[in-house]
Amino acid sequence: MSHPQTLFHQTEFHGPSVLRSRRTTVSRSTAHAQLRKLKETGRYECFSLKKQPIYDDRSRWPCPAPVYWDSDVAKWLEGACYLLSDEYDAEIDAAVREIVGMIRGAQQEDGYLNTWFTIAEPGKRWTNIRDQHELYCAGHLIEAAIAHGNYYKNNLLIEPIEKYVKHISTVIGPGPDQKHAYPGHPETELALLRLYTATGNQTAYELAKYFIEERGNQKGQEGMSYYDWEAKQRGDSPWLHPDSYQMHDSHWYNQAHAPILEQKSVEGHAVRAMYLFTGVADLLCLDELGIKSYVHKDKYFEALSGLWNNMVDKKMYLTGGIGSMWQWEGFGIDYFLPQGSDEGGCYNETCASIGVIMLAERLLHLDLNSKYADIMELCLYNAVMTGLSLDGTAFTYVNQLASSEADGNRREDWFDTSCCPPNVMRLFGCLGGYLWDYGGSVKDAYVNVHLYTTAKVTFQVEDQQIVLEQKSNWPWEGNIMFQLQAPIFVAVTVRLRIPSWARNQFTLTPSYKAAKLENGYLVLPPPYTAANRAFSIQIDGFKPRFISPHPYTNQKTSTLARGPLIYCVEDVDNPWEQDHFRNVGIQSDSEVTEKEEEIDQIGERYVALRSVGWIRKIDDRAESKSGIEPDSSLPQTVMTEKKDLTFVPYYLRANRGGRGHMRVGLLRQ
Amino acid sequence: MSHPQTLFHQTEFHGPSVLRSRRTTVSRSTAHAQLRKLKETGRYECFSLKKQPIYDDRSRWPCPAPVYWDSDVAKWLEGACYLLSDEYDAEIDAAVREIVGMIRGAQQEDGYLNTWFTIAEPGKRWTNIRDQHELYCAGHLIEAAIAHGNYYKNNLLIEPIEKYVKHISTVIGPGPDQKHAYPGHPETELALLRLYTATGNQTAYELAKYFIEERGNQKGQEGMSYYDWEAKQRGDSPWLHPDSYQMHDSHWYNQAHAPILEQKSVEGHAVRAMYLFTGVADLLCLDELGIKSYVHKDKYFEALSGLWNNMVDKKMYLTGGIGSMWQWEGFGIDYFLPQGSDEGGCYNETCASIGVIMLAERLLHLDLNSKYADIMELCLYNAVMTGLSLDGTAFTYVNQLASSEADGNRREDWFDTSCCPPNVMRLFGCLGGYLWDYGGSVKDAYVNVHLYTTAKVTFQVEDQQIVLEQKSNWPWEGNIMFQLQAPIFVAVTVRLRIPSWARNQFTLTPSYKAAKLENGYLVLPPPYTAANRAFSIQIDGFKPRFISPHPYTNQKTSTLARGPLIYCVEDVDNPWEQDHFRNVGIQSDSEVTEKEEEIDQIGERYVALRSVGWIRKIDDRAESKSGIEPDSSLPQTVMTEKKDLTFVPYYLRANRGGRGHMRVGLLRQ
Secondary structure (H helix, E strand, C coil), X not given: CCCHHHHHHHXXXXXXXXXXXXXXXXXXXXXXXXXXXXHHHCHHHHHHCCCCHHHHXXXXXXXXXXXXXXXXXXXXXXXXXHHHHHCCCHHHHHHHHHHHHHHHHHCCCCCCCCHHHHHCCHHHCCCCCCCCCHHHHHHHHHHHHHHHHHHHCCCCCHHHHHHHHHHHHHHECCCCCCECCCCCCCCHHHHHHHHHHHHCCHHHHHHHHHHHHHCCCCCCECCECHHHHHHHHHCCCCCECCCCCCCCCCHHHHCCCCCHHHCCCCCCEHHHHHHHHHHHHHHHHHHHHCCCCCCCHHHHHHHHHHHHHHHXXXXXXXXXXXXXXXXXXXXXXXXXXXXXXXXXXXXXCHHHHHHHHHHHHHHHHHCCCHHHHHHHHHHHHHHHHHHECCCCCCECCCCCCECCCCCCCCCECCCCCCCHHXXXXXXXXXXXXXXXXXEECCCCEEEXXXXXXXXXXXXXXXXXXXXXXXXXXXXXXXXXXXXXXXXXXXXXXXXXXXXXXHCCCEEEECCCCCCEEECCEEEECHHHXXXXXXXXXXXXXXXXXXXXXXXXXXXXXXXXXXXXXEEEEECCCCCCCCCCCCCEECCCCCCCEEEEEEECCCCEEEEEEEEEEEEEECCHHHCCCCCCCCHHHCCCCEEEEEEEEEEEEHHHCCCCCCCCCEECCEECC | CCCHHHHHHHEEECCCCHHHHHHHHHHHHHHHHHHHHHHHHCHHHHHHCCCCHHHHCCCCCCCCHHHHHHHHHHHHHHHHHHHHHHCCCHXXXXXXXXXXXXXXHHCCCCCCCCHHHHHCCHHHCCXXXXXXXXXXXXXXXXXXXXXXXXXXXXXXXXXXXXHHHHHHXXXXXXXXXXXXXXXXXXXXXXXXXXXXXXXXXXXXXXXXXXXXXXXXXXXXXXXXXXXXHHHHHHCCCCCECCCCCCCCCCHHHHCCCCCHHHCCCCCCEHHHHHHHHHHHHHHHHHHXXXXXXCCCHHHHHHHHHHHHHHHHHHCECCCCCECCECCCCECCCCCCCXXXXXXXXXXXXXXXXXXXXXXXXXXXXXXXXXXXXXXXXXXXXXXXXXXXXXXXCCECCXXXXXXXXXXXXXXXXCCCCCCHHHHHHHXXXXXXXXXXXXXXXXXXXXXXXXXXXXXXXXXXXXXXXXXXXXXXXXXXXXXXXXXEECCCCCCEEEEEECCHHHXXXXXXXXXXXXXXXECXXXXXXXXXHHHCCEEEEEECCCCCEEECCCHHHCCCEEEEEECCEEEEEECCCCCCCCCCCCCEECCCCCCCEEEEEEECCCCEEEEXXXXXXXXXXXXXXXXXXXXXXXXXXXXXXXEEXXXXXXXXXXXXXXXXXXXXXXXXXXXXC
């Protein structure tokens, strides 16, 4: 079953674990800090339709800041509903109720529901679907409504949202008088399919399918690409384009350069790409629910696989970050993975890696293979968790692998475009849904365990309750204890992911000679789970290891990793550093020692790593001369001056002061 | 004295030499081939003001192809006049005369002289100075007029051009009713200063000085940047910008983001930057002519020096190419120097390195230092000469250091935007002016020899004739014989450049213990030149050497060089190669042997180099896996399979067939 956002509450996190600790912080601190920000900035009030001064500010184009406001509020709302089901909070509850009231009041008679185009540009609805986030905001409202309905068990938000979906379906669609459009910022597709799964809303399904199939049609409207057509309708010059569009016709920016089935490489804005492909995967997952998706599933899956592999093999950082290009917050060419601004790029938006997690989870339904779960875990513990401060009130939007003078290793408490903070909040809100996948029948029940922590899932098959509990000190240690409860006549298969970095080294207790490893999952069939209600697995691979990017990246660097965690150096631990560790190297055969440390702030423990590196000295003669002299007179990579180095998990960066110097990949000789 | 374009005819090239051979090819083949292209494409006729169908084609914006036509014709005209003075050619002469007649006929009553805005957009003169090349075309017409005047000794072209300059000076200037504009594509500045030097035209001087001083004023017109102001006048959206402008306000594209004195790094379109800074240097060179430039010379020189050093140290390829970014045909960030498209960039327009040559020559007047001449020679023999095929009829526009599937190692016989071909033609036409600098008085005459070849310069000081002849097999061998003729009462100092790659190893014959090396020039004072009318110097450094880019480039590569020549590998000599030499490596301590070869086509000889390299094998397991596994399982740089490699000078590439595979920098372990 897909949509972990609706399944999370069948999972309870127990403590202590890094995930439990972070989830508590999000619930008790982040949700409140963001609510304050929503109020301070005017967002909270937007659905009241009162005009605020900022609505007259046209210094940003094509998206004045409030264009995104509906989505910021909706994401917070969605996250709040998830968190409430875990731990009740009166202030959050009251705010949710007030916002829902405002949203209901903001709906227009015909069902239209978008504050920017109601308050600021009432005549311009649906005139710039490419750039102005109208459908994107609708998508987040849909997701908020589903979360709201699940928690409050009422239709107060679902009802206006379904009316809005109905309205959209009159404006956009295949009919001769309809706009043959699709979202400039995909998201709506996956939201509509969640709505369909949750409520059976057929219109939502049809609209999502239309968006996916129509997307990239270069002759969709009067023989033109829809986006070119709507620009013409607006009377815009064909060369007028947002700064984030590299060229005037760079429709790859929003994955609209070709039909999805014809896209061979992942291009453009990374968040848009991930949300879009998640929606496509959701469409394919419908089969799993016994609902025919009416699309060519094999072809779409082939396309998705190709795009996934292109991304993971050639366009993903070691941290799980994606998007090397600042201008379009997205993908560069294959293997172009500079570590930071002073090397020519590295964006790695927090939301983008959240999107990877969403996409990976859907692909696991379609093709159970640990390669997706490995990346899901990589993103979670590194590219995403680094986006949230330990106290839960500060965030990063961009997650580079190396700081520079232009871009320090720092956090902000909010952003003008503030998608990332509430996105982290809602991800942690529904994190339980990503840990495992489960279902089946009495004769063939299953739990596929993707992520390890300390948690318990409870679910029914044919009215029979199954409970699986896991207990571990993950991500620090590899021993996970399981306890299964199920009626004895229910045949339960448990599949345990063996991460690729474990190199197939693990010990199952009690042992089981017939256990098979299938696509990276250790399969424990009913005979084993019936005989062993309690079992444990010891997964190896927690010895620190050096990892490196592909040689084609021209990044000759070594990075320390341990289990699923990627490490970095920060000046707070290495205060002698003055140049962002640009000239610091380490050899892959260096001895590494571990030291357990405690984070004072939250009492959480972590393993720091220590080793000895070296400093590259660059000959000063290299300056003010061209490179036409012999190597012997050129700047040399001279390894001098041994240096003790302390490494911390990347997710801990920018939490403990310092001057903003940080690096993940150090020079490798 | 500056402006080598007007001094070249005091130099005679003798043979045989690479420069003589190429100059003959340009004269006998290139000039004719380009004349045919001018005629085929309609350019030749443009000054007749007949409307051609292409004038209605608005598929390119903001510059439909014919916007540049005046400049293409003007550059050919300029080059033709240079070449005619070397070798008369009736067809070229007739064409020049016909074009000049058309240009005279194209001038409007008020002096205006631009074909696009006369034929195609008559109401739009001076409405888009930023993008539409009106002043750039004017600049090239001025340069053509000076060349024409020099050769034909009449004012047939100077006269209408001076009238046009007068007209421009009424439209643009500091007056309250004038446009406070400056060229979107600089070039006009240096052209106007050449005109001033050649004719004393005070208006030209004032206009050039205004362009230079006003440039980058962010509040120049009604409190706005001129370019923003004119966009507003046109009624354009402030976000409408050419595809080559990275963002809507990227005025750094044409070096207009700040006043020149405040520019600390070289930014934007590379050709524009070089032409602009050449114009600034020309303004400073006026002092040398005894004309006060009325600008703060020290400050401008400091700015130019900073920009030069930034470019040479951090933004120049080993070939002398500049501009790593395709989108704006220009500079990237410091040390961002990928070798080709599949590494994320490399543009290196032929015109840009011609611009470096021009700028370097001017800087040598202001600050005699071999570092400028070294780069001048590097650009000439590598980044520029590679732009012309051996038969003189095919060209490159972009000069990457490595080919790729997207961008093969190939030539074209013309381009839609065809600045480079006639630019090479006019450079070779006036090349004599770059070889040396000379002048002074009877008491203190001098010749500073920047480039070695076989040639003779004849000039007067106070009516006394001085002749210096040099004879060598440069760039293949370092022995240069000199013969000086001058009346015995003229005190002549000869300065000989010692290239940096010679590492100060040279032998002067007859020897001279008192000889001093000043800023990379060996100074032979009057006592020596009086005693030795014939002398020779043997410059070392012709043993093949390996060179490498700065470590901050992340380019761990080795390149072979010999004397001033940079070498590359091509598949025509190494036909086993299938992937553009992406995985071919060579060690800096490899033995290299030389083999003299002959180019059948033109009977010119060259030295090929041979060595043994290796192939990097990348473990296939690297694919379809993330980089989170230990190094031991990651793609390794395994040196396997020794390979014999043949290297040829970069300027010979893409001349002898093959499949378009080429690379300058090979992997270095």
